[in-house]
Structure formats: C-alpha cells, structure tokens
Amino acid sequence: MKRARVSFVATMSVVGLLGAMGMGASCNRSNATSNPPNLTQDPQRQTNPTPNNTANTPTPNAPSADRVTEIGGFDTAALASAERDLLWNVANDMLSPCGDPHSLAVCARDRTCATCRPALRFLSRRAQDGFDSERLGDLVRARFSRDAAVRINIDGAPIRGGANAAVTLVEFSDYECPHCAAVAPVLRDIEREFGDRLKVVHMHFPLSGHTHAMPASRAAVAAGRQGKFWEYHDILFANQSALETANLEQYATRAGLDLARFRADLASPDTESSVAANRREGERLQINGTPAVYINGRSWPTALQLDRSQLREWINDELEMAGAAPAPAQAAPAAAAPR
Secondary structure, eight states: OOOOOOOBOOSOTTOOOOOSOOOSSSEETTTOOOOSOOOOOOTTOOSSOOOOOGGGSOOOOOOGGGOOOOOTTOOOTTSOHHHHHHHHHHHHHSBOTTSOSSBHHHHHHHOOOSSHHHHHHHHHHHHHTTOOHHHHHHHHHHHHOTTOOOOBOOTTOOEEEOTTOSEEEEEEEOTTOHHHHHHHHHHHHHHHHHGGGEEEEEEEOOOTTOTTHHHHHHHHHHHHTTTOHHHHHHHHHHTTTOOSHHHHHHHHHHTTOOHHHHHHHHHOHHHHHHHHHHHHHHHHTTOOEEOEEEETTEEOOTTSOOSHHHHHHHHHHHHHHTTOOOOOSSOOOOOOOOO
C-alpha cells in the first residue's frame, strides 16, 4: 500500500489550527492508562504545543464609540445577561481571527469575511458553557485562526465519505482504547449524517501499553488490502474485548476475506511499516493519546465534548465558511455497529 507521498492541509485559507489542545477522555501514549470511557474532555491534557500566535493576542479595550453590543441578525436571546456581557467583552477585546486589523465584533458586524460570523456564534455558544474570558479567547483563536493549520500526511490511509469534501476529519485511533470504541459510533453517525459533505480518514496510533492494539491495526490493514478495511474496522470496535489472533482470523472470515491472503498480509513487514508510518505522523504532531481528532487540520480541543452535537455544529460552521451546503436539519437514525 506504499504510494507517492501526499499531504493533507485544510483547504480553506480562512480556517486555521485548533491545536493547542488535545483530547482528554483518552488512552495515554506513555502507559495506555484508561479512565472509564466518557466523552468529556480534560482541559489539562494537550496533544499539540500552544501556537505562538502573538498577532492574535487580545487587544486593549477599544474606544467606547467602537464597542459593539449588538449586530443585526445575530440573536443573543438565549444568553443570560452575564453571558451576553461576556460575549461582547471578549468579541470587542480580541483581534479578528481572520487576520483583518479589527476586533472580532467589528469584523462580524461590518465586514463580509467568511470567518467572523461563525467565530462569533462559536464564542456565543462557549460563553454559555461557563468558560472565562481568557479561555474563550484561546478557544476562538485556536478554532478559527487562519495561519496555524497543521498538515497531516494521509497517504494511503482509508477514507470514508466524500473524497473531495470541503471538510476532512482525521482520527488517530487505537483499537484497544475504550475511549476510541466509545467515540466510534458517534463518528459513524456523523459520517452518515453528512455523507459526501465530509471526508473521514482513519490513522493508526497503537499505544505501546495496549498489547493487542498493534496486531489489531495490522489486521485492519490486511483487511484493507482486500478492500474491506471499514467493515473490519467496525467489527474490531464492536468486539474490542476479544482481539487475540484467533479472534482476528474469525473476524476476517466474517468479513468475507480470503483467509490465506489475510494471514500473509497480517505477517507482512509492509503491513507493519504502514501502521508504523501512521504512528510516526501522530508523533510528529505530538499526539499523546487516543482518540485524537483533527477537523480541517485543527485538533479537537480538550475543553469540548466529542459528541454528536458539538461535531455537527463544528462541521456545519466549516461548510458555511467553505460556501457549501450544511447537513439536513433532520439527522438519519443511528445504525448498530456490525457484530
């Protein structure tokens, strides 16, 4: 599965890195320890270093004549009075993440850039979540700053969804990590909901403390050599407690694979090299645990839950900034993972 090297980067110049924060409900890279799987992120853990983005540090308070306290068509009725004050204070005191020399509030009110209205909506939602002004500024800059997108090499990685979609979600995952298993059906629901509007990419990141993770990743690559990666991927997560070699072969039979070829590919050095290349890419990005999710080159923040609602609003914002149609309002019902 070795091919010419290709790099992925966010395709929209108006979006940047959501690095600076990684995923908290995760298995740790150093020892693969796991807390009970939940999807609430721990703000203490980081997967990427905080960008040194001094151009986007908060500005002093603008003159009172330039302070924005309402914008036509921007509804703040759902916010409590204190939340509304916090929203406008942060929006007036920080530079626009799109790079224009205006506050976020002024840019959202007066200019036609594709970034600042979605950024203001994001800020409004996070103000309701109880973050303080410093944390809100960090979240907005990391989420929308245009000049800090990471490049992720996805050469040869399995893809599901629209190959040319405006939004790309990359997940670094470990088949023995309970948090990866917990988020797998959430991501599958999102894939179904957005269809060809979203490209989903799987990257292997087996943790050294998970003894079954590397064999399971190799088995998934071997299944991919017969065109059945995603079927096998879903079976692995649905049967995470049974990942011995005999189990992996049973799943190969269940997926309709040629068992002799599967065994040969499972043992092949090329298969191990393919998994190792994914892991090196994650190490280059300074990923410390799994799952680690990137959307258009930006890391999912520790402060947000990796749930369907948060993912949906994030992806729809990305589609709006790309000038693409959002997902239909009514989501498709979830389907059970194969067993």
